[in-house]
Amino acid sequence: MFKYAFVVTAIALAIRALVSCTCSRTPPGEFVVPDSVYRVTMKTHEEMLKDVADNLSSPIETASLFKSLDVPFSQKYIASTKHLSDYNTSYAKAFNLGVFGTDLGYINMYGKTSLVSVYIIAMKNLADGLNIGQFFNYATLKRLSDNDRNIDSLIYISQQSFNRMDRYLRRSGRGNLSAIMISGVFVEALYLSCRFYRETSNQRLGESIAEQKYLLAETVKMLSLYQSQKEIADLIAELSTIEAAFAPIEVGSEEGSLERIEENGAMRVVQNEKTVVRYTTEQLDNIVSEIENIRNRLIK
Amino acid sequence: MKKVNKVFYVVFLSIVCFSVEAQTEAQRIDLCVKTAGDVEFLYDYPTQLSGAGAGEKAPVFRKAIALRKGNRYRFTICTDEESAGEGVLQVYDENKLIGSSFNTETGAEYQSFDFDCRKTSIYIMFISFKEGKEGSAVGILSHVKTL
Numbered sequence: 001m002f003k004y005a006f007v008v009t010a011i012a013l014a015i016r017a018l019v020s021c022t023c024s025r026t027p028p029g030e031f032v033v034p035d036s037v038y039r040v041t042m043k044t045h046e047e048m049l050k051d052v053a054d055n056l057s058s059p060i061e062t063a064s065l066f067k068s069l070d071v072p073f074s075q076k077y078i079a080s081t082k083h084l085s086d087y088n089t090s091y092a093k094a095f096n097l098g099v100f101g102t103d104l105g106y107i108n109m110y111g112k113t114s115l116v117s118v119y120i121i122a123m124k125n126l127a128d129g130l131n132i133g134q135f136f137n138y139a140t141l142k143r144l145s146d147n148d149r150n151i152d153s154l155i156y157i158s159q160q161s162f163n164r165m166d167r168y169l170r171r172s173g174r175g176n177l178s179a180i181m182i183s184g185v186f187v188e189a190l191y192l193s194c195r196f197y198r199e200t201s202n203q204r205l206g207e208s209i210a211e212q213k214y215l216l217a218e219t220v221k222m223l224s225l226y227q228s229q230k231e232i233a234d235l236i237a238e239l240s241t242i243e244a245a246f247a248p249i250e251v252g253s254e255e256g257s258l259e260r261i262e263e264n265g266a267m268r269v270v271q272n273e274k275t276v277v278r279y280t281t282e283q284l285d286n287i288v289s290e291i292e293n294i295r296n297r298l299i300k
Numbered sequence: 301m302k303k304v305n306k307v308f309y310v311v312f313l314s315i316v317c318f319s320v321e322a323q324t325e326a327q328r329i330d331l332c333v334k335t336a337g338d339v340e341f342l343y344d345y346p347t348q349l350s351g352a353g354a355g356e357k358a359p360v361f362r363k364a365i366a367l368r369k370g371n372r373y374r375f376t377i378c379t380d381e382e383s384a385g386e387g388v389l390q391v392y393d394e395n396k397l398i399g400s401s402f403n404t405e406t407g408a409e410y411q412s413f414d415f416d417c418r419k420t421s422i423y424i425m426f427i428s429f430k431e432g433k434e435g436s437a438v439g440i441l442s443h444v445k446t447l
Contacts, residue, residue: 052364053363053364053365053366053422054342054343054363054364054365054366054441055342055343055365055366055367055441056366057366058342058366058368058443060340060342060443061368061371061443061446064340064371064443064445064446065370065446067446068445068446109340152338152340155340155341156333156340156341159340159341159342159343160329160341160344163343163344204370208368208370211368211369211420214420214421215366215368215420218366218422253419256418258398260399262408265410266410266412266413266414267399267408267410267412267413267414268372268413268414268415268416269398269399269413269414269415269416270416270418271398271415271416271417271418271419272418273418273419274369274418274419275369275418275419275420275421
């Protein structure tokens with residue numbers, strides 16, 4: 001038996017060594033951008049959306065903006081976990097998993113580790129209900145939440161767990177649930193922005209809300225891939241109300257060239273083409289009211 | 301009985317190999333995240349591509365990514381030690397090259413590059429390998445700060 005084991009192991013290692021053979025490195029100057037790069041970029045926007053863009057809704061940038069504006073942490077605005085037992089359908093589970101994902105990102109960014117365990121328990125519960133609990137790294141998150149010095153790791157593991165659940169849903173033919181979950185993240189991030197805008201009337205926050213018009217449209221397009229499903233059609237109808245509130249806002253772009261700055265061996269690309277938004281206070285107030293109503297209705 | 305032992309051993313070996321492979325990928329991602337520096341992690345892209353045969357198009361991994369105005373992002377590429385080809389990460393805005401980990405004109409290579417985003421849009425990220433060789437690498441998207 002041992003002789004046989006040795007032979008099989010040796011063969012396996014030899015195959016692995018052959019497969020992972022490291023060949024000579026290419027001189028930098030000989031690199032040519034593959035033609036397929038150019039071919040692929042010619043795909044239509046709609047075709048690319050079928051792959052579903054990553055980072056369509058990210059709580060990290062939203063929470064980072066709050067922090068940069070010195071907006072104090074406010075527990076009263078994040079979603080309560082008390083309705084957890086009412087989330088009985090896959091749709092409700094996926095949507096609220098997204099909502100809690102945003103809240104966890106917000107909590108992590110502000111280092112409020114005492115709240116983390118409540119949200120990771122709720123998220124694990126919902127993830128298990130969708131059979132994706134194995135991708136939610138609950139044990140590590142729980143351990144990290146016991147120490148205030150682990151904020152960076154908490155953000156990393158939270159984000160990675162969320163990404164893995166999302167990717168698994170897409171790969172296992174449940175892209176509809178992924179789309180709903182992403183919508184939950186989007187709605188909650190927009191809701192938090194609106195609440196803090198209402199409180200502070202901060203212009204930068206107002207601009208960032210208005211700029212979401214483009215990504216809201218992309219989120220609705222993503223959901224439209226599954227609009228034959230009643231629950232998704234209902235969600236699109238809710239988001240269409242928000243889209244209607246965004247409709248008067250003008251979003252355009254100002255031309256500008258790219259700057260490439262090399263500092264201490266590091267490369268930074270500065271984009272001078274920029275998004276320009278035009279809106280009135282009334283239009284923004286209308287969006288704030290709509291998103292508050294819809295979000296509160298959807299999480300019940 | 302001997303046959304059962306053989307089957308058991310092959311299954312056991314397959315499970316061990318798979319576990320080691322999975323662990324290695326997780327470790328490679330962790331290392332690349334550390335390489336990205338003091339940033340907030342957003343996404344990882346472990347990429348494995350086969351080489352292009354003669355006259356064939358080089359395989360490319362592509363992913364659409366939404367980036368928001370007023371944020372500095374960092375793109376990082378870590379080529380695996382055993383990879384035949386060297387990984388290159390590029391970001392396009394439609395057909396316009398925004399940034400690349402490799403400058404074809406100067407030959408300069410950057411494990412990371414930052415992007416000061418001023419236009420909220422869907423950008424396309426590509427990971428490929430020099431000369432269309434087969435290879436494996438990890439790409440990382442992270443958030444550096446609000447501008």
